[in-house]
Amino acid sequence: MAAAVTVLCAVRGVAETDVVLALGAPGSGITVTRRCGDLAELLAAGAAGAGVVAVVSADLAGLDREAVGRLRTDGVRVLALAHDATPTEHLRALGVDAVVEPYDDAALLTAVRDAATAVRTGSDAPAAALVLGRGGAGGSHDDPPSEDGRARDVDAEGAASRDGRVVAVWGPVGAPGRTTTSLELAAALGGLGSRARGRHGRARREVGVARHDDVLLVDADTYGASVAARLGLLDDAPGLAAVARAAGQGALDLPTLARHAPVVGGRLRVLTGITRAARWPELPASAVEVVLERARELVEWTVVDCGALVEADELLMYDTHAPQRNAATLAALQAADVVVIVGTADPVGIQRLVRGLEDLRDVPVPVAGERVVVANRVRSSAVGARPEAAVRDALARYAGVDDVHLVPDDPGGLDAALLSGRTLAEEEPTSPVCAAFEGLAARVRAVTAAAV
Ligand SMILES: Nc1ncnc2c1ncn2[C@@H]1O[C@H](COP(=O)(O)OP(=O)(O)OP(=O)(O)O)[C@@H](O)[C@H]1O
Ligand SMILES: [Mg+2]
DSSP states (O other): OOOOEEEEEEOOTTHHHHHHHHHTSTTSOEEEEEEOSSHHHHHHHHHTTOOSEEEEETTOTTOOHHHHHHHHHTTOEEEEEOBTTBOHHHHHHHTOSEEEOTTOHHHHHHHHHHHHHHHHHTOOOOOOOEEESSOSTTSOSSSOOOTTOOOOBOTTTTOOSOOOEEEEEEOOSSOOSHHHHHHHHHHHHTTHHHHHHHTSHHHHHHHOSOOOOOEEEEEEOSSOOOHHHHTTOOOSSOHHHHHHHHHHTTOOOHHHHHHHSOEEETTEEEEOOOSSGGGGGGOOHHHHHHHHHHHHHHOSEEEEEEOSOOSOOGGGTTOTTSOOTTHHHHHHHHHOSEEEEEEESSHHHHHHHHHHHHHHHTOSSOOOSEEEEEEEEEOHHHHOSSHHHHHHHHHHHHHOOOOOEEEEOOHHHHHHHHHHTSOHHHHOTTSHHHHHHHHHHHHHHHHHHHHO
């Protein structure tokens, strides 16, 4: 006889007894191994391997995306009992495996068995929620459940309105220009400089009419967020933390994302970063990945200013559930269609860039995006005569990079932009740095177009 399916139960109120009795009915092939009073107890039971399926109330206190992710990491599938006050989409956004109508014992047993089978066969489809049961409270209105009570996929509901691209801008320590590159790349993708160039007719003719896309700049640097200060925005309302919180609760929709990401010029929106570095636990990967998914629906380009560090916190490696300080950066690198890697064009910066490119191969998440290497602040005063050739040679020789993108040094222009709280594209559109970032934008467009 097959071993009984072990179930952890964390159901609130009077329904709890009914659920436990239904699951434990003779011949069900199911054993309720723990009746958990709260989420902490459920997580502990999951971590201890006490069950392979969890049946939870939709309104279980503290149930969020991070908690569901933890259970799934521990090999526990999560079934949520639908609840009037918690729309199915919310539960789906939390990452639960299925939503089951309450008081439908047949559907519950089917869902538990299906989940246990999925655990056994190791089929780890992304946690797309399925709705099982009679319909009614908590169910979707326009997509009734099938008659036999089996699953129906509701993942196709919220079809994306756009399919935007994510660009992660990363670079080693030493302020190589990650934020400057993120900001100016975002401005170039959004055609922000072209209006300003209109005032300088010659420059406009040179570059032709820039393409204008909707762009979102996300400050995900958990060590030194600076986009808000750089653009002179109020920094007491970290947009990214707010939308990450909503994402963690399964409540991040496009209007919420748009509300926290104001337009700062042209078609450029900004999600500001955490105001104090100590707030990094507010940006767990499970939430940031949802933010980036939503962003793809909101805008054509999402540019993420990443922190410099990419390793997993080593002291915490034994604890796979411990929050990771670099989680937001790692989530961006994993999600990115293009990873822009920025280094400074001087002897120290190039050496760090070469090592950084190696480090990027060892990050604890898969990074599949196309890589574009940028050497910033190319100047002869730091590398001698013919600095472009020197930088190209060094990167080809030591890192095997033969198509580095060069950005010249323009301290006066960048300082003026900093002083005015604007992008360089708006402040000094004729700066050669702007032309270099326009070129980078064209390159990013080209590599993503080629990748389709
Ligand atoms: N091409 C450039 N020419 C001149 N100055 C530049 C250039 N790029 C960046 N800078 C200046 O270098 C400084 C650091 O740039 P930035 O803040 O973009 O680096 P970062 O890598 O984001 O640093 P942090 O580690 O603080 O996040 C800023 O003062 C910026 O204006
Ligand atoms: Mg920065």
